[in-house]
Amino acid sequence: MDLEVQGALLKAVEQYGKENVVVMLGSPDADSADIYAETVTVGDPTYAGPLAGVELKLSVYHILEDEIKALIPEDVYQEQVGLMELSLDKDAICEAMNNARKNFLG
Amino acid sequence: MVTPVVKGASFVLVHTPELVCHGSKPAREIKKDKDLLANIARHLRSYQEAVAYPPNQAFIGNLRPDRLREVEQPWHRSPLQAAERFSSSGEIMPQEEFYGWLKLADEYDLVQFEESFLAEIKPKLEQHPLIAPNDLEKLGSGVQLAAIEEKIAQNIAIPLYNGGKLAGCVSTAHEEDENLTAEIILENLCNKASGVVAMRYVLRSFDVTAEQIQYVIGCDEEAVGDRYQRGGGNMAKSIAELAGCVNASGSDIKSFCCAPAHAVVVAACLVQAGLYEEVLVIGGGCLAKLGMKYAGHLKHDMPILEDQMGAIAILIGKDDGKSPVIRLDAVGKHDISSGSSAQAIYQSLVVAPLTKIGKKILDIDKFAVELHNPEVTEPNGNGNVPRTNYRTIASMAVLNGEMDRTRIAEYEVAHGMPGFSPTQGHIAAAIPFMGHAREMIMNGEIENAMFVAKGSLFLGKMTKLSDGMSYLIERNKGVS
Numbered sequence: 001m002d003l004e005v006q007g008a009l010l011k012a013v014e015q016y017g018k019e020n021v022v023v024m025l026g027s028p029d030a031d032s033a034d035i036y037a038e039t040v041t042v043g044d045p046t047y048a049g050p051l052a053g054v055e056l057k058l059s060v061y062h063i064l065e066d067e068i069k070a071l072i073p074e075d076v077y078q079e080q081v082g083l084m085e086l087s088l089d090k091d092a093i094c095e096a097m098n099n100a101r102k103n104f105l106g
Numbered sequence: 107m108v109t110p111v112v113k114g115a116s117f118v119l120v121h122t123p124e125l126v127c128h129g130s131k132p133a134r135e136i137k138k139d140k141d142l143l144a145n146i147a148r149h150l151r152s153y154q155e156a157v158a159y160p161p162n163q164a165f166i167g168n169l170r171p172d173r174l175r176e177v178e179q180p181w182h183r184s185p186l187q188a189a190e191r192f193s194s195s196g197e198i199m200p201q202e203e204f205y206g207w208l209k210l211a212d213e214y215d216l217v218q219f220e221e222s223f224l225a226e227i228k229p230k231l232e233q234h235p236l237i238a239p240n241d242l243e244k245l246g247s248g249v250q251l252a253a254i255e256e257k258i259a260q261n262i263a264i265p266l267y268n269g270g271k272l273a274g275c276v277s278t279a280h281e282e283d284e285n286l287t288a289e290i291i292l293e294n295l296c297n298k299a300s301g302v303v304a305m306r307y308v309l310r311s312f313d314v315t316a317e318q319i320q321y322v323i324g325c326d327e328e329a330v331g332d333r334y335q336r337g338g339g340n341m342a343k344s345i346a347e348l349a350g351c352v353n354a355s356g357s358d359i360k361s362f363c364c365a366p367a368h369a370v371v372v373a374a375c376l377v378q379a380g381l382y383e384e385v386l387v388i389g390g391g392c393l394a395k396l397g398m399k400y401a402g403h404l405k406h407d408m409p410i411l412e413d414q415m416g417a418i419a420i421l422i423g424k425d426d427g428k429s430p431v432i433r434l435d436a437v438g439k440h441d442i443s444s445g446s447s448a449q450a451i452y453q454s455l456v457v458a459p460l461t462k463i464g465k466k467i468l469d470i471d472k473f474a475v476e477l478h479n480p481e482v483t484e485p486n487g488n489g490n491v492p493r494t495n496y497r498t499i500a501s502m503a504v505l506n507g508e509m510d511r512t513r514i515a516e517y518e519v520a521h522g523m524p525g526f527s528p529t530q531g532h533i534a535a536a537i538p539f540m541g542h543a544r545e546m547i548m549n550g551e552i553e554n555a556m557f558v559a560k561g562s563l564f565l566g567k568m569t570k571l572s573d574g575m576s577y578l579i580e581r582n583k584g585v586s
Contacts, residue, residue, distance in 0.1 A: 001333050022445065028489040029489045029494070032230070032484075032487040036487065046402055046406065046487075047401065048131075048135065058244040080449075083447070083449040083498060083502065084498070084501075086504060086511065087448075087498045087500065087501035087514065088497065089379065089492070099466050
């Protein structure tokens, strides 16, 4: 995950508190979704950014997951995300997110 | 009206493992972690490994990108037996020789090499097809090691190593100007020197001479200037001077990674308008991006693949009756009002320009998109960039009713290609396919190719917009 994004996330947590921050991913495949989820829960696995060794344990979802889709007006979702829902491997990404939450959030 | 055509394209890699520590990311992290430099050094590739690396052979033109599918992954463990340093119009240059080109690119004696190092590389440079006798004179005979050590000790120069030995240094150009530090001079000279190599290749390998070039357009992402004009630019003219383009002037187009697409379109416009007959688009390499994703590579205990810079040179000129034609009636651009969703971007860059000339997505034989080598990006969690792009274009074709959803995966194989470009921003943005596309169209392998590039303008903090530009090239039907 980009170092600047890691820094911004840390700042948001300091400002609003862990319980008020939810991370929404838009990464294009299962592997990157897994790494991003790991970064915002148990820390940056590459040990390169501000979240190295920082266990934020934040709630994390992917924009393609159905529980997120249900929260967004259908026309907006179609316009903004519809094409990516069609083109990306939604099943693999959703599975990676479920596993990541199980592994990293317990 | 004159028809603009693509008369030639050259692609060059310079393999510079000992410059990785000067890349922006490694340079910052090395300051924080004393063991990192040694760890990076253990994961650098030899020159032979870089030459035999399959995506590199695709980049310089010796291997069609589609053929990469036949090479077992990971590619860094599958060296090509028949790999060559040179292609018909480019090469993979070793570090020590590139250091000589750095010296050639330097007009202010800011780059200095130690005497014995220069004596060692001069005979090699003498054999190089692009080196002229006056280049060798310009290299000089070097300075004593003590003089280099003293400058480094005084903190007015940064070291250049070769084979672990101090070989030379780059000096700061102004002690009070943070825009002319040794680091920035090195960054800009790397861009210039690699650009000179690419420009000399394209002018040697095709039917256009240096004297015929009237205008040169730079498309890199470096900022050349001093404290009063950071980013003043015209790297294009600086490079053209060293490639013998005596009748040319030039300028740079800046749009992050998207600049090469803008540059090709503007060059084609200058030709179509009749203002100039021969225009050259040039883009040198980017030092700052060396080792950018090193952390992912170290984590996977694989070689640091961002140990090389890429450079491109494209000849755009008046119709010769054989070279592929640039269709200026099918140029796509991402307007300020276009919107930032994937749909909006691809509507602007792909569907809208094709609709204008009555074509559909499936009418395009090959799309060139951001062609980042996935082996570089995936270990760092950045995904397979070209695959994502191809699946998105395929999904647009599904939404337009051109094909069924079940064919999205096969679309990537038929109309796309695996990524093979070094992750050098502007260098990776569709343009690496230009040489292959030109040959494939002229050989009758394909009829046309569309180039789609995007740029992350928001990184500069002046806007939240991104950018995009696209154009179509197709078979020349001959002079009527």
